[in-house]
Amino acid sequence: MIKDLVKNKVNKKSKKINTLKLNRSLKDKFSVDKFIKNNKKLFLFFIGFFLIFSIIVFSCLFLLRKQEQKVGQKRTPLASDLAPSSSPSASTSRLVKEATKEAVVAAPEKNNQKISRKLPIIMYHYVENILNSSDTLRQKLNIPPAIFENELKNLKENGYQTYFVREVPEIINDRMLFSPKGVILSFDDGYEDFYADVFPLLKRYQTKATLYVIYNFIDRPGYLSASQIRELIASGLVEIGSHTLDHIDLRNAPDSVAKREIFESKQRLENKFGIKVKTFAYPFGTYNSETLNLVKESGYTAAVSTIPGTYHSNEKLFYLHRLRPGIFYNHDMVKVLEEYKY
Numbered sequence: 001m002i003k004d005l006v007k008n009k010v011n012k013k014s015k016k017i018n019t020l021k022l023n024r025s026l027k028d029k030f031s032v033d034k035f036i037k038n039n040k041k042l043f044l045f046f047i048g049f050f051l052i053f054s055i056i057v058f059s060c061l062f063l064l065r066k067q068e069q070k071v072g073q074k075r076t077p078l079a080s081d082l083a084p085s086s087s088p089s090a091s092t093s094r095l096v097k098e099a100t101k102e103a104v105v106a107a108p109e110k111n112n113q114k115i116s117r118k119l120p121i122i123m124y125h126y127v128e129n130i131l132n133s134s135d136t137l138r139q140k141l142n143i144p145p146a147i148f149e150n151e152l153k154n155l156k157e158n159g160y161q162t163y164f165v166r167e168v169p170e171i172i173n174d175r176m177l178f179s180p181k182g183v184i185l186s187f188d189d190g191y192e193d194f195y196a197d198v199f200p201l202l203k204r205y206q207t208k209a210t211l212y213v214i215y216n217f218i219d220r221p222g223y224l225s226a227s228q229i230r231e232l233i234a235s236g237l238v239e240i241g242s243h244t245l246d247h248i249d250l251r252n253a254p255d256s257v258a259k260r261e262i263f264e265s266k267q268r269l270e271n272k273f274g275i276k277v278k279t280f281a282y283p284f285g286t287y288n289s290e291t292l293n294l295v296k297e298s299g300y301t302a303a304v305s306t307i308p309g310t311y312h313s314n315e316k317l318f319y320l321h322r323l324r325p326g327i328f329y330n331h332d333m334v335k336v337l338e339e340y341k342y
């Protein structure tokens with residue numbers, strides 16, 4: 001009996017020892033170090049796989065973002081130089097709403113932008129009494145001088161002050177005081193009607209304007225002559241900006257051509273008229289990221305686009321937004337400017 005008991009106890013003890021041994025060996029077997037040691041190849045394979053997978057995912061996200069930015073820029077021509085003005089018969093609020101909708105679609109990187117200053121820039125082309133009624137393109141881009149004069153009166157009577165586009169970076173960076181009732185009048189292409197119809201009104205109402213001239217079109221029929229431009233500059237009421245050498249679509253031009261159009265037009269205007277040319281206007285309102293870089297590298301401090309909007313910040317000094325005068329046509333210009341929310 002005693003013998004049996006002792007045998008049993010010994011058996012139990014040896015079982016316990018065996019269990020402990022097994023536990024220890026299991027622990028050893030499944031410890032991380034041991035695992036890595038025993039499965040080094042497998043472990044390296046997983047690390048490698050994870051790294052390659054991460055690189056692929058990040059590359060896809062990067063490419064997707066790039067593609068989205070490109071699409072945003074391709075939408076810009078919606079608001080190109082040649083798009084028709086808004087219908088004169090539509091109500092002010094509808095026009096503001098429509099233009100606003102367009103601004104949301106066309107403005108790239110809008111969500112990341114810090115909106116700093118409201119300073120509407122209006123984009124005029126022709127200001128004349130058109131005699132040829134079949135010239136529909138000119139009519140679409142035209143504001144008759146009498147309407148233009150009413151707009152200037154309206155601005156003056158409501159205490160509006162005019163600025164040059166070259167003053168926008170100064171205003172945004174708080175280097176220059178400006179009136180909250182500020183507005184900029186810009187004119188594209190340098191048509192001869194600027195001298196005949198706009199300039200006398202600028203002098204009468206002491207209004208500033210920025211004029212974007214196409215260097216190789218100076219002295220051509222229908223465009224301003226060099227002597228007229230000299231007179232405009234001498235008045236102190238007109239800023240001369242560049243609108244390239246030949247008014248080409250920069251987005252589709254080879255880099256070397258785009259560089260010439262952007263850089264040389266600035267140099268030639270400066271040499272010919274003895275002025276500093278600080279701002280640029282994209283023909284047809286079209287550009288891409290290379291165009292933006294070339295404009296910056298050429299020494300301009302700001303550039304105007306055709307994207308509708310009235311707010312400017314540091315992030316968009318090289319595609320400042322503008323409004324078409326069509327949205328004021330037969331409407332209270334000041335009311336439209338004040339209601340404009342983007």
Ligand SMILES: [Zn+2]
Nearest residue numbers: 081188189283
């Ligand atoms: Zn143009």
